[in-house]
Amino acid sequence: MTRPVTFLVNPAAGGGLRPAAVQEVVAAFEALGGDAEVVTSPGADALPDLVAAAAASGRVVASVGGDGMLSHLVGPAAASGARLAVVPAGRGNDFARMLGLPGAPADVARVLATGTTRAVDLVAWQPPGAPAERLVAGSVYAGIDARAAVLVHRMRRTPGPLQYPLGALRAIATYAPGRFRLDIDGEVHELDAGMVVVANSGFYGKGMHIAPDAALEDGVLDVVIVAAASRLRLVRSFPSIYDGSHVRRPEVTVLRGRRIRVAADPAPGRGALDVGADGEPLGVLPALDAEPALVEVRPAALEVLVPDLSRG
Structure with missing residues (x-):
């Protein structure tokens, strides 16, 4: 049995065309013995609670979308101690490119099932007067x-x-x-x-x-x-x-x-x-x-x- 993964899907990623690709990734992941849960994001405001719930259950959080979706997940993932995975399905997918991640569904599923953990830096942005970074x-x-x-x-x-x-x-x-x-x-x-x-x-x-x-x-x-x-x-x-x-x-x-x-x-x-x-x-x-x-x-x-x- 491989690690459990919660897939958080941005329905608008890639102009609304790419998130369907998560179905292929999930099928390949489950074929490897994976425990998959798929959640369609109801909006950015709901993501911190979804990430925290997944982390509390010991699940990996998979960002399904592009860099914009990822930008809303890294903060909650860092705060909750969740391990984050990236399923590239957006316009740019530049952070996935920087990490050297594959794009083919079967290869993405293999990373989810057998990949190793890497600790990476993040960027904190805080304009004047903002209550938090x-x-x-x-x-x-x-x-x-x-x-x-x-x-x-x-x-x-x-x-x-x-x-x-x-x-x-x-x-x-x-x-x-x-x-x-x-x-x-x-x-x-x-x-x-x-x-x-x-x-x-x-x-x-x-x-x-x-x-x-x-x-x-x-x-x-x-x-x-x-x-x-x-x-x-x-x-x-x-x-x-x-x-x-x-x-x-x-x-x-x-x-x-x-x-x-x-x-x-x-x-x-x-x-x-x-x-x-x-x-x-x-x-x-x-x-x-x-x-x-x-x-x-x-x-x-x-x-x-x-x-x-x-x-x-």
Whole structure:
């Protein structure tokens, strides 16, 4: 008998088309002797109680969806001590990519049945005045990429593989740089930038290798800063983000730290700068004359199931 697993399914993942794939994973998992329970998420507010109940029963919690679903589960899983598994069924699946997880149902089921546990870092986000921090798995970002995520969420008829590239190009076409202030472990940087990414995971935006040196177990966050540049230059450099070579471009700076305070003013005539995490909107960044938002690493905060490479 393999470990018991509660599958928490996001019915809207992948545009509402992919969650049906959980049926194949469950069938393969049960064929391996697994104890499966499938729960369709009634909404983000209900997830903490569902995770806590599964953890109290000694069950693994499987996130069935994309990075957005995962972003609502990692906090409750870390708080309750639940082991988390990832069944990639969303648009991007970037955290699954970072973990080296398979996508085929039979292979996913094998990880659920025989995988090993890995303790990974998380990112804590807390804007000024918020009563509590929010934990996310991959990255927190502001500027062009946050705007692109908003545009992707509005796409209903665009084919999935084109959504992130088109969203990014449309965001670049209308962008104006903001004035950012970053306090990274006490060292202050103030500059004009098109986007700033505080990354735990190396990937976002459906395979964009935004932080190629990022690691999930190093207790440090990579801060990727794309300085103000012309729209044409940004468009021309956009393909390099997929293989990580963008970090060698002169307009890109990568810093590292554990505790980052961030605030920003938009370009004149523009609204406040959007901020997001793992494909989900978080609101807007505080202005330079306000208390900054706080982004921190939470080392080894979450236990996740990954393939057991010793099994061959």
